[in-house]
Amino acid sequence: MTKYRLTRGLPNPLGARHDGNGVNFAVFSENANAIDLCIFSEDGETETTRLALPERTGPVWHGYLEGLPVGTRYGYRAHGPYDPERGQRFNPNKLLLDPYARELHGTWGNDPAMLGYEAEAPTADLSFDTRDSAPFVPKSVVSDPAFFAPRVKGGHKAGARDLIYEAHPKGLTQLHPDVPEALRGTYEGLASDVMIAHFKQLGVGAVELLPVHAFVDDSFLVDRALRNYWGYNSIGFFTPEPRYFGPDGMAGFRRMVDRLHENEIEVILDVVYNHTAEGDQSGPTLSFRGLDNASYYRLSRGQPRYYVNDTGCGNTLNIGHPYVLRLVLDSLRFWVEAFGIDGFRFDLATVLGREDHGFDPSGRFFAALRQDPVLADVRMIAEPWDIGPGGYQLGAFPHEFREWNDGFRDSVRRYWRDDDHAMQNLGGRLLGSAENFDHSGRRSWTSVNFLAAHDGFTLADTTRYARRHNEANGEMNRDGHGSNFSDNCGVEGETDDPVIIARRKQRQRNMLATLFLAQGTPMLLSGDEISNSQEGNNNAYCQDNETGWVSWDEADKEMCAFVAHLSAFRGAHGAVRQTRFLHGAKRPHDGLLDVEWSDFSGGPVQWRDPRLANVCLTLRCSADAPDYESGLDTVFVAFNRSDDDLSVVLPDAPPGMIWVREIETSKAAQTIMPVGEDLPVVGARSVSAFVLVSAASA
Structure with missing residues (x-):
């Protein structure tokens, strides 16, 4: 074995620097008796050196190896008691990933040797x-510190484009014929010319990527010849998942972020700090469990011996x-800092x-986050x-957070499904779910409104399937949501009936219009703009194939153009994206209400009617919205869920002003039309x- 000069080193920073x-190595373990640093050959196959870290400062073990180059492959082995009934699971036979590793060499296997037990x-x-x-x-891998040096965060802000676009880092581009073949399914493919053009057409303000932290394919999926497609099985919180690297590797990830920023599109990462890929007591020993099980996890x-499982994934990180x-x-x-996320x-x-x-x-995580200067200006x-006790906390997060609003999704689906x-x-x-969020100085953009998510x-499948079809997942169709509030419009699945297809x-247009006309932050699932289907699978977490990938060959271009029209409308009219909640308050400069409800005849809405289906909503800019003083930006929305065409009475137009219809979901193509003298x-069953x-300008 190669000999190195090992000295005490420093306890900070953690990781290999x-x-x-x-290289200074520092790793946390409160309960270990010793930590071995293992150096491997360049191909990662042979352990060439094993050295005990010589120093411990508090719970941090550390040592310095002079002469060790960038690119060195390494891992840890931790010594201590193996006593699961007391929460200790040390096993030095298991090579452990450095929790602070920034790069990985090689891939995860699926072998019983990865278990700490027989x-x-x-x-x-x-x-x-x-x-x-x-x-x-x-x-x-020992990383080049120059590559990960902190960067100056740019001023790339989406402005009026508040649309979030949720996408899988592979599935969005894997089947796109116009993405260069070498870039399909990669980080670089996400920022290819055709995808940038698509995002700009839709008015996307931020791309939200499903997990890109390094993750592991669950052994039970590998046994079924499946993979963990979504990636909610993290093991490396500092490492981009290598399976999505393109020709330029790690540099390609950075270039993706830079290109999106150049086009004023922000990048949001879906992160999994609630559990890890090590699972419950039957899971493998990969990193945290072997380094200090009792510290890293809630037991x-x-x-x-057993783990608190508030996540439904076997373990819960001990934040x-x-x-x-x-x-x-x-x-x-x-x-x-390193990538500009x-x-x-x-x-x-x-x-x-x-x-x-x-x-x-006001707990520890939120308190720490709130005072961090680097994270103060980051979208949260x-x-x-979660599935733990008191786990549903919609509206209860600190004001710095936006929140996914599943209540919006369900309400929209139920309304257009014709539920009482x-x-x-x-x-x-439609008014930002004030009953949940209008407190503690929170703003209406707190509500992240969506129709569908990963x-x-x-969205298309909510109109094609009345029940889930997850047989391909190998769980006897028992996985996934049971309450989808969906409707097949007459036939389950695919059909060539033109009446059902049109319905x-x-x-879909009705639901999309409802999304873009609502106060809050709209989020669109990638592929919904082109009517992408997963053939009724509502839990495609393991479908790294054409089921889970967006199908561009079958893209509904009319639907895409309709979504682009909705997004442009939203960007042009501050009345539908106000930051303050609307409660029908009088505007001081003209005495008009910031929001009014009416029926189609202009009278009051009968809110007690369980079958209430047809309502109108007038939105006027409040104090913090554009055009407030002029009073020019007023939007009138009519929801007609009945089977009949209905005439509607609009509010009186001020002198010199006229009403113009800009959205009409009964038609695929949109035409801006002034309203004449007739009502x-x-x-039927549409939104205008x-x-x-x-x-003078009409």
């Missing part, structure tokens, strides 16, 4: 496995531990705010639920939006 002469032993995880896992795990009180909290914050800062969507975010006494918006989005009492629920959602039916497309007609314009 090259200083030009050698898989066939009668005592299961209480047994101890002596096989070396090194051949089956990737090696951490069951009284039975620390309350100062070094685990530090890991998360260091990770967030790294992505902002603009924001984060936190998966199962309730976990991050759960203290011993329950969810607390919460998925405000649906309009009453939808009314509040988890569930696509489905109109319903305008809103088509009218705006006031100067008569």
